Amino acid sequence: MSNQADVVISRPLAEPSATLDKVRELLGEVAEDIARGWHERSPEPTDVLARDLPEMLRAGLIPSAGKQLRPVMCHWGWVSGHGTEGGRGHADLVCTAAALELLHLFALVHDDVMDRSDSRRGQLSTHVEAARDHAAVEALGDPELFGDSVAVLLGDLALSESAHLIGSTCTAVREEWRLMLRELVQGQLLDLTGTAARRRDLELSRRVARLKSGAYTVQRPLLLGAAAAGASPAVAAALSSYGGHLGEAFALRDDNLGIWGDTGATGKPVGDDLVSGKATVVLALGQQRLPAPLARRLLAGERPVSPDEVCELQQALVDCGVRDEVEAMITRQSRLALGALECTDLHPDGAAGLVAMVQLVAWRNT
Numbered sequence: 001m002s003n004q005a006d007v008v009i010s011r012p013l014a015e016p017s018a019t020l021d022k023v024r025e026l027l028g029e030v031a032e033d034i035a036r037g038w039h040e041r042s043p044e045p046t047d048v049l050a051r052d053l054p055e056m057l058r059a060g061l062i063p064s065a066g067k068q069l070r071p072v073m074c075h076w077g078w079v080s081g082h083g084t085e086g087g088r089g090h091a092d093l094v095c096t097a098a099a100l101e102l103l104h105l106f107a108l109v110h111d112d113v114m115d116r117s118d119s120r121r122g123q124l125s126t127h128v129e130a131a132r133d134h135a136a137v138e139a140l141g142d143p144e145l146f147g148d149s150v151a152v153l154l155g156d157l158a159l160s161e162s163a164h165l166i167g168s169t170c171t172a173v174r175e176e177w178r179l180m181l182r183e184l185v186q187g188q189l190l191d192l193t194g195t196a197a198r199r200r201d202l203e204l205s206r207r208v209a210r211l212k213s214g215a216y217t218v219q220r221p222l223l224l225g226a227a228a229a230g231a232s233p234a235v236a237a238a239l240s241s242y243g244g245h246l247g248e249a250f251a252l253r254d255d256n257l258g259i260w261g262d263t264g265a266t267g268k269p270v271g272d273d274l275v276s277g278k279a280t281v282v283l284a285l286g287q288q289r290l291p292a293p294l295a296r297r298l299l300a301g302e303r304p305v306s307p308d309e310v311c312e313l314q315q316a317l318v319d320c321g322v323r324d325e326v327e328a329m330i331t332r333q334s335r336l337a338l339g340a341l342e343c344t345d346l347h348p349d350g351a352a353g354l355v356a357m358v359q360l361v362a363w364r365n366t
Helices: 016-041 053-061 069-080 090-115 126-136 143-166 171-196 202-229 233-260 272-276 281-289 292-299 307-319 322-340 348-362
Strands: none
Touching: 016 053, 016 069, 016 090, 016 143, 053 090, 053 143, 069 090, 069 202, 069 233, 069 348, 090 126, 090 143, 090 171, 090 202, 126 143, 143 171, 171 202, 202 233, 202 281, 233 272, 233 281, 233 307, 233 322, 233 348, 272 281, 272 307, 281 292, 281 307, 281 322, 292 307, 307 322, 322 348
16 A cells, blocks of 8 residues: 555645545555455355455445545544644544544444344445345355344454554544544444333433444544644644534434435435334434323334334324424534634634535435
8 A cells, every 4th residue: 555644635735635535545455455365365256245345345435335424524623723734644634534434334334233224325234235145045054144244244344444544643543543432332332222221311312322423423533633633622622512513413413314314315214213212312302292102102112113103103203393303403503513613723724614514414415
């Protein structure tokens, strides 16, 4: 792989494309390096899988597969921290942003296994694809277990490569990365245990949203970029506040899209959170607002919610004002995020970029 420290950047450093171009280049090099060593060690095709792990990993990292929100946030954290002044820390920024894409692939693949999600981004989830490959050739063993195992291995491979990239960055970036991973794992565990315990309290639901989704999507990527730039404590504090509020808005929008979104736009089945009884803010508010008999029947978690009941629950949550209340919470958190940008220590280009990101994050439809 090329030495990122030697990269010459032709575009203005304040533009996200100056970072994203280099991130795509680096991820392509990572994928090629994995595939080359993989096939040298085992040149024969896999006997069961239609695609081997390096092909799956490359497909999961192509730019069209996602919004690249985390690398973009990382970039704006770097700009806000005055990294554009001499290009300070841009090599660390590129490595970190690429590592975020690998980490996100790891999180999505493992999350789909835990949630038993059949699709992601309009395509079969990794564990479902692998299970179908297994069944198609009538392979030995349980197709579902095989599919889960392949997905775990793909996630492990992505996580390992992300750790390798982060290992080359400065101490401040590595420390932020370590904290982010702790939060991500804790948020995922709270999601699992909260669902299993049929929790419907609002505080837990908001905590899950912040840790599992908001922190690792918005807040920590911003702080990672700021760390790469060697940002001041005042900048880091402003970005942490902005990222905390906008991260919660992101998670709340995710909840609403998961229940009332357009599957064609989101690439995920609508209503899965209702079927699984996840400890979301929407269901916590529903527990408070729905008539008691309806809440007991549809939110108690004693049995799975049927497809017909999903439609009923979707409408009931609208009728009792839950969807509107979540929208109001998104608006409130977005305004608080904008207020955090009044910090005069932020680079003006970074602050302007983050103002624009509020609209893209909080009012997206995918």
